[in-house]
Amino acid sequence: xxxxxxxxxxxxxxxxxxxxxxxxxxxxxxxxxxxxxxxxxxxxxxxxxxxxxxxxxxxxxxxxxxxxxxxxxxxxxxxxxxxxxxxxxxxxxxxxxxxxxxxxxxxxxxxxxxxxxxxxxxxxxxxxxxxxxxxxxxxxxxxxxxxxxxxxxxxxxxxxxxxxxxxxxxxxxxxxxxxxxxxxxx
Numbered sequence: 001x002x003x004x005x006x007x008x009x010x011x012x013x014x015x016x017x018x019x020x021x022x023x024x025x026x027x028x029x030x031x032x033x034x035x036x037x038x039x040x041x042x043x044x045x046x047x048x049x050x051x052x053x054x055x056x057x058x059x060x061x062x063x064x065x066x067x068x069x070x071x072x073x074x075x076x077x078x079x080x081x082x083x084x085x086x087x088x089x090x091x092x093x094x095x096x097x098x099x100x101x102x103x104x105x106x107x108x109x110x111x112x113x114x115x116x117x118x119x120x121x122x123x124x125x126x127x128x129x130x131x132x133x134x135x136x137x138x139x140x141x142x143x144x145x146x147x148x149x150x151x152x153x154x155x156x157x158x159x160x161x162x163x164x165x166x167x168x169x170x171x172x173x174x175x176x177x178x179x180x181x182x183x184x185x186x
Contacts, residue, residue: 004144008123008132012049012056016134019046023135023145023179024062024123027152030088031128034106034158035074037090038067040145041121042114042179055124062121063114063179066090067149067171068097069157072105081109091115100170102163108153110171114178129156146172 003016008024011017021044028037047059068081068090081090081097090109097109126132135141135148150168153159159167 002138003136004138004141005133005135005148008056008134009125011134012051017049018134018136019049020044021137023137023141023175024132025135025145025148026123026126026132027130027156028087029129029156033074034069034071034156035088036069036157037088038069038149038152039090040065040067040175040179041117041123043121052122055122057120057122059120061119062117064117064121065111065114065175065178066092067111068109069153069159070107070109071158072107077107098170098174100163100167102167103160104158104163106157106159106163108159108167110174111178142172142176145175 006016021042024041024043026039030036041062041064043058043060043062045060049056049058070077076084080093082092083089092111096112098112100108102108123132135145146168149171150164153168154161154164
């Protein structure tokens with residue numbers, strides 16, 4: 001059974017990063033609340049991958065989808081996500097985001113469309129409880145990412161399991177549509 005996902009920086013150290021295509025998922029958790037941000041990047045045809053002081057730079061275009069989990073007690077919920085403090089922002093206005101309100105009043109926002117990054121992008125080295133994973137481009141990659149989001153929304157961001165399943169399914173559908181690639185059975 002092939003490996004479906006791996007810590008990004010471990011995969012780089014083991015020369016296990018695919019250059020043909022893959023999906024990078026990074027998380028950014030608040031240290032004091034359940035406020036969470038996720039960035040999903042799909043990439044293909046990498047020219048090079050090299051370490052920088054802060055992370056790994058991929059020389060290729062990438063499609064990015066941002067996800068934001070906002071707890072009900074978040075004090076700046078009326079401020080557009082793109083102008084929030086840097087540790088809490090994603091590059092979107094409310095009008096550019098889908099929203100799902102959970103039973104516990106947590107809101108999960110995700111991009112209506114992927115954002116294209118031309119030329120190169122850098123994945124920052126995770127600190128604290130943050131993480132970055134590579135999801136390998138296997139035929140069931142979207143199902144694997146959907147299950148990953150279901151679990152992390154529930155366990156890390158405090159979203160009730162029934163809501164985590166629903167919104168993970170919506171995010172999975174968005175990933176299939178906005179970040180689609182053709183996969184061969186490998």
